[in-house]
Amino acid sequence: MNKELIINATPQGVEIALLEDKKLVELHRENTENPFGVGDLYLGKVKKLMPGLNAAFVDVGFEKDAFLHYTDLSPYAKSLLKITQICQEWKAKEPYDFSRFHVEPEIVKTGKITEVLNGKPNILVQILKEPIAAKGPRLSCEISLPGRFVVLTPFNDIVAVSKKIHTSDERRRLQKIIESIKPKNFGVIVRTAAEGKNTAELHDDLNQLVAKWKQIQQNLQGAAVPSKILSEQDKATSILRDLLSPDFNRIVVNDKNIYNDIRQYLVRIAPEKADIVQHYQSGSPVFDTYAVTKQVKGSFGKTVSMPSGAYLIVEATEALHVIDVNSGYKSSSNNQEENSLQTNLEAAEEIARQLRLRDLGGIIVVDFIDMKLPENKKKLADAMEGFMRTDRARHSILPISRFGLMQITRQRMKPEVDIKTDELCPSCGGSGKISSTLVLEDEIRKNLDYLITHGHKNLVLMVHPIMAAYLQKGFPSKRMQWSLKHKQWIKIQESNTLHLVDFKFLDQDHEEIKL
Known part of the structure; x- marks a missing residue:
């Protein structure tokens, strides 16, 4: 599979398209005016405790207070409160030695928010979900610092290996390496990308994350509330961090600064991939050149067509999304079940x-087309699992129900991408209404009467082809009636440049008569 990243920088922000085998699969937008990003760390102030919701509202600088539920508190929430206070009050030039930190007992899973955040303290939080609609961000106290090969989690001592690494020998090898190099008071999650990497590569990635944690501690010293403590990488480099693989063969950027940043990042993490970055300098839009715009227009909207003629209907409701599968004119065999x-x-x-x-x-x-055979339903469920394997969002797929419905739950980390593919009708201007044919006909007749009574002869009426056909239809037609009335032939000329409800009169010199 060939992967390409097309990056379009504009004054309003950055648009990032991920293509797999030339097909658009992800579209990201990073708005320069949006100060919040998933993974950013903030020093917040607990503003309100809601015992009924078992949650708290935290001021992190957004117009709406952010939401922190008890289930999003880390088991080490008391340790997080303690280190936040220590670092804020730390006066020495050298940073606090985290290896000397005494981890507090874990909080209970069934506890109350008032037991942990009583007194409304300052707390270090991480953005779990960006603000959506009128809601503030959603927060988490389970601080995690992702690298390319490992994820660093402070306060625990656990080493976990990604379940997507299936070889037991490789899992044991990675476990032993991380346990030998892991600093005290840190847990480590080994990512899938670590498979086959040597100790030096893993140690380097781990050291960079430990340095980032030290930077967080320094930024907490004397920090005002609320304030941003650490920013996640920009969207382009975070995508590369999570997805970069031998399958990546091209990254195209139309901005020189972003090009330099990405190239430097690749030189640091994967020098062999540095040359795949290209600076796009052509005059035409980069999304048009690489057919992204065309795919965006064809992939969003209520109806999504497929090459075979089948199509999907995608509807959004308050509670859920509904997708209906329609066969269209597709017929691959005479067997209905196989079709x-x-x-x-x-x-x-x-x-x-x-x-x-x-x-x-x-x-x-998802309402799939009905199938009778259980083995075909099993094939479809297995295929759906396979197609969604590349989806980074957490998801769960249930087997097809007796009614032919498949239920899917999927995590959303950012506001849903909703691109309007409709355009305003050139005739009605989006109102859904145009002048009645009778009203238009009456307007043409009045203007014709006016021009002829003022001495104009050999008039030519220029109208849209559909209107021209209407005026010449039947016996006697509208044109015949007007010609008999004024005792001169009214010539009608068709023009595709005119809208359906527009018309013009031309004089005998073929010049337009201004009315």
Whole structure:
């Protein structure tokens, strides 16, 4: 699979398109005016405790207070409160030695928010979800610092290896390496990208994350509340950190500064990939050149067509998203069951792409075409699992129900991507209404009467082809009636440049008469 990253920088922000085998699968937008990003760390002030919700509202500088639920408190929430206070009050030039920190007992899973955040303290929090609509950000106290190969989690002593690394020998090897190099008071999660990496590469990645934690401690010293303590990497480099693999063969950027930043980042983490970055300098938009704009227009909207003629209907409600699969004119065989299976398999692949592309979250209900055989339903469920394997968002897929419905839950980390593909009608201007044919006909007749009574002869009426056909239809036609009335022939000329409700009169010199 070939992967490409196309980056379009504009004054309003940065748009990032991820292509897999030339097909658009993810679209990200980073708004320069939006100060919040998932993964950013803030020093916040607990403003209000809500015992009924078992949650708290925290001021992190957004117009709406951020939401922190008890389930998003780390088991080491008391240790986090303690280190926040220590670092804020730390006066020495050298940073606090975290290896000397005494970890506090874990909080209970069934506890109350008032027991942990009583007194409304200052607390270090991480953005879990960006602000959506009128809601503030959602927060977490489970601080995690992601690197390319490992994720660093302070306060615990656990080493975990990604379940996507299936070889038991490789899992044991990575476990032993991390346990030998892990600093005290830190837990480490080994990412899938670490498979096959040597000790030096893993140690270097781990050291960079430990240095980042020291930077957090320094930034907390004397910090005002609320304030940003550490920013996550920009969207482009965070995508590269999470997705960079041998499959990546091109990164195209139309901004010189972003080009330099990405190239420097690649030189540091994967020098062999530095040459895949290209600075786009052509005059035409970069998204147009690489067919991203065309795919965006064709992939968003209520109806999504597929190459075979089948199509999807995507509807959003308050509670869930509904996707209906329709066969259209597709027919791959005379067997109805086989036709249904093939259409459903094609639809499943497109649905998996749509979930990533639009970043649909919550509950998604898919109404596939009915199939009778249980083995075909099993094939479809297995195929859906396979198509969604590349989706980085946490998701769960239930088997097809007796009603032919598949239920999917999917995590959403940012506001849903919603691109309007409709354009204003050139005739009605988006109102949904145009002048009645009778009203337009009456307006033409009045103008014709006026011009002829003022001495104009050999008039030419220029109208849209549809209107021209209407005026010449029947016996006697409207044109015949006007010609008999004024005792001169009224010539009608068709023009595709005119809108349906527009018309012009030309004189005998073929010049437009201004009315």
